[in-house]
Amino acid sequence: MPKYRYLFLLVLAILVPSLATVGLVQDKAVDIHAAWALALIGDTFWSTQWQWPPVSQLALYAVGVAIAAWLYRLLLCPLKISRTLHDVGYNKLAGYSRRDVANDVRRRRRRGDLPPVYPNGWFRVMDSCQLQPNQVEGVTVLGEKLAVFRSAGGSVSVLDAYCPHLGADLAVGGQVVGDCLQCPFHGWKFRGEDGKCMGIPYAEKVPDFARVKSWPCLESNGCIYIWYHCDGVEPTWTPPIIDEIASGDWTCRGTTEHIINAHIEEVPENAADIAHLNYLHGPLVTAGVDLTSIYSSSWDFAKHVWRADWQPDPAPDAHSSTMHTQHMVYLFGQKISIADIKATARQIGPGIVYLFLESGFGNFMLVQSITPVEPLLQRLTHSVYAGRWVPTCLAKFILWGEAVQVERDIMIWNNKCYVPRPLLVREDSSISRHRRWYSQFYSENSPRFKFERDSLDW
Numbered sequence: 001m002p003k004y005r006y007l008f009l010l011v012l013a014i015l016v017p018s019l020a021t022v023g024l025v026q027d028k029a030v031d032i033h034a035a036w037a038l039a040l041i042g043d044t045f046w047s048t049q050w051q052w053p054p055v056s057q058l059a060l061y062a063v064g065v066a067i068a069a070w071l072y073r074l075l076l077c078p079l080k081i082s083r084t085l086h087d088v089g090y091n092k093l094a095g096y097s098r099r100d101v102a103n104d105v106r107r108r109r110r111r112g113d114l115p116p117v118y119p120n121g122w123f124r125v126m127d128s129c130q131l132q133p134n135q136v137e138g139v140t141v142l143g144e145k146l147a148v149f150r151s152a153g154g155s156v157s158v159l160d161a162y163c164p165h166l167g168a169d170l171a172v173g174g175q176v177v178g179d180c181l182q183c184p185f186h187g188w189k190f191r192g193e194d195g196k197c198m199g200i201p202y203a204e205k206v207p208d209f210a211r212v213k214s215w216p217c218l219e220s221n222g223c224i225y226i227w228y229h230c231d232g233v234e235p236t237w238t239p240p241i242i243d244e245i246a247s248g249d250w251t252c253r254g255t256t257e258h259i260i261n262a263h264i265e266e267v268p269e270n271a272a273d274i275a276h277l278n279y280l281h282g283p284l285v286t287a288g289v290d291l292t293s294i295y296s297s298s299w300d301f302a303k304h305v306w307r308a309d310w311q312p313d314p315a316p317d318a319h320s321s322t323m324h325t326q327h328m329v330y331l332f333g334q335k336i337s338i339a340d341i342k343a344t345a346r347q348i349g350p351g352i353v354y355l356f357l358e359s360g361f362g363n364f365m366l367v368q369s370i371t372p373v374e375p376l377l378q379r380l381t382h383s384v385y386a387g388r389w390v391p392t393c394l395a396k397f398i399l400w401g402e403a404v405q406v407e408r409d410i411m412i413w414n415n416k417c418y419v420p421r422p423l424l425v426r427e428d429s430s431i432s433r434h435r436r437w438y439s440q441f442y443s444e445n446s447p448r449f450k451f452e453r454d455s456l457d458w
Contacts (some may be wrong), residue, residue, distance in 0.1 A: 027335045032177045038051045079254030079384075079396040081403055085261060088289065088407045089414035097104060105415060106261055108375075116446030117375040118142050118343040119438070121230040121349035122239055123318075124369035124381065127255065130255050131156065131256040136181060138171030142228055142441055143374045146215065147171035149192065151179045157192025158215040158226050165414075169211075192426070219247045221354075221367055222383065237319050239348050242365060242385075250365060250385040253395035256403045260378040262413035265438055267380065270409060271323045272434030273425060277306035280412070281405050289407040298435055302331045309432045321347045321437055350441045357398065362390040364398050380406070 053061075058396045093101050125139050125148055125455040136149035146171040161171050163183045168274055173184030180189040180198050185202040188210075195214035196204050214229035216235055221242045227235045244250040260267070264309035267407040270276070287294040305328040313320040321345065327338035342358040353368035365385040373379055386392075424431060 020216055071157075075391065075393050078252060078392070079256070080398050081256040081257045081400075082252075083186070083256075083391060083407070085259040088258065089261070089294075089410040090294070102261070102414075104386075109415065110417045111449070112374070113420040114418050114449050115265055115420075116157075116230075116442045117263065117265065117448055117449050118230065118372055118441060119350035119441035120226060120233070120284075121351055121441055122218075122225040122227055122235070123351045123371040124223045124384075125158065125217075125226055125371070126224050127383070128219050128224055131224065134176045135170050136174050136176055138169065140373055141226070141379075142372050145169070145171075146226070147174060147181060148224065149174075149176050149181050149219075151176060151192065153179075155179065155192070156217055156219055156224055156226075157181070159190060159192065159195055160213040160215075163188060163190075164210070164212050194217055222385075223367065223369065225352075230443060239347070240354075240369075241351055243367065243386075245367075245385055248389055253384050253386055253392045254399045255381060255383045256399060258380045258403075258406060258410060259373070260410055260413055261376060262349065262378060262416070263376060263418050264370060264372050264378055265435075266413050266416070266418065267378065268350065268353070268438065269431065269434055271321070271345060271347060271353075272310040272430040273428075274306075274308050274310065274430060277308055277325075278304075280408050281306065285401045285404040286400055289404060289411060291408065293305060294408070302329065310434065312433065319349050319440070321434070323347070340457050350438065361394055361433045362386060364390070366399070366402060382406070 018227075054136065055347045063348060069337075086098040090098060090101045090105060092098070096104075110198060123141060125141055125146065126137065131137060131148060132151045133150050133152050133154060136147055139146050139148055144353045147159050147161040148156065148158050149159075157179070159170060161169050163170055163185060165183065165186060165188055168183050168185035169448055170181050170183055170190070170425065175182045175184070175388065177189055179193065181190050182189045185211045187199075188197055189199040190212050191198050191214075192212065195212040197210035197212075200206055218238065220227055220239050220246055242250075280304070283294040283299050284304065286300050287299045288294075297458040307322060307392040310321065310323045312318070313322055323346075325341075325343040326347065326439040327339075327341040327343060338360045340360065343355060345353055349351050351370045353366075353370075355366035363386070368386065369381045371378075371379045382399065384402075386395040420433065422428075
């Protein structure tokens with residue numbers, strides 16, 4: 001929490017009550033706030049005769065507190081947005097709930113000839129701030145239930161959640177003991193480093209083969225990541241460290257999370273789909289996310305204009321790609337220069353993007369993560385970071401605008417089918433190049449989508 005938030009709270013604590021105090025002293029009788037004021041300046045608090053203030057004064061006090069709380073939340077509190085699968089991305093149908101519509105679309109949609117559902121690479125499982133020392137949390141990623149825990153010393157480990165003994169969930173009641181996670185069922189202890197069983201309370205000897213799968217993991221840029229490779233290959237690269245975040249000079253000012261019904265490759269492919277920017281993301285963010293209304297002529301007085309270019313990075317960073325973007329806003333045909341934003345988005349592997357924004361009102365970093373929960377179900381998160389003296393309200397506005405634009409994409413992703421051989425024009429050539437670049441994250445044994453569930457009620 002930036003230090004100036006504490007100063008803001010102190011100022012509110014002193015000034016807000018004074019908004020409701022009409023008179024300080026009147027005939028030796030003072031109201032509650034005046035008594036407080038006298039105590040602050042050293043008068044004898046208990047010798048003062050108390051008198052309840054009039055209702056109008058209490059109402060004014062309540063209004064002052066409400067305004068102060070609203071300002072505090074608006075100006076200083078991080079933005080938090082969380083959208084479930086059925087919250088966004090589907091048209092409303094009379095007589096049907098959003099959940100019913102989402103399930104119906106998932107059941108009936110033509111999926112197409114899909115690429116493998118789990119690419120090889122690093123994927124976010126949670127934010128670092130969500131895991132305290134001696135805490136364990138259960139997460140579902142890549143179709144697996146995992147137990148993520150932090151030792152008292154601060155190191156993070158990730159194990160398969162189900163105990164190999166009798167299948168208890170280590171994340172439900174499990175205890176962190178040193179660098180091990182203890183099963184809540186029979187007390188077996190598994191070392192986080194390699195998953196080896198280090199103790200069985202009632203057994204004389206621990207079998208050498210007693211272990212649970214341990215996942216390679218690391219903490220970087222405020223996130224906990226795990227490494228996935230279908231063939232068990234060790235990590236061949238790691239996400240770069242963002243110095244401003246690692247040093248604490250830039251702090252997190254908000255996070256958004258969306259659950260998406262789509263193949264994972266659809267999301268990063270957006271970076272190479274330059275043509276969609278000026279169409280889908282051209283209408284002002286204030287037009288909202290409903291695709292049936294954002295193209296209305298009532299919004300023609302203003303628009304976002306984008307110029308972008310996507311390129312894969314050369315070796316030794318062949319697992320990365322870079323998108324350069326210029327963003328402009330036009331109002332009644334006139335360019336609004338203060339709204340210009342220069343963006344550089346670096347895609348790191350299949351599931352991480354670092355988006356650096358330069359603008360006239362400050363610089364920002366958006367950390368994007370896309371993690372498969374299961375086949376065709378993705379968790380997309382964005383966190384915005386800014387320097388200590390950049391107002392939180394500006395960072396929140398940037399993140400809110402990004403969320404609006406992302407939810408327009410989700411309206412497309414949730415309802416489209418994957419086209420393995422798309423009909424492209426010359427101006428779409430970057431899409432083909434992106435697919436060739438992204439194919440490096442698949443290998444011969446990468447799992448494919450080969451089944452359908454009998455029930456899609458989530």
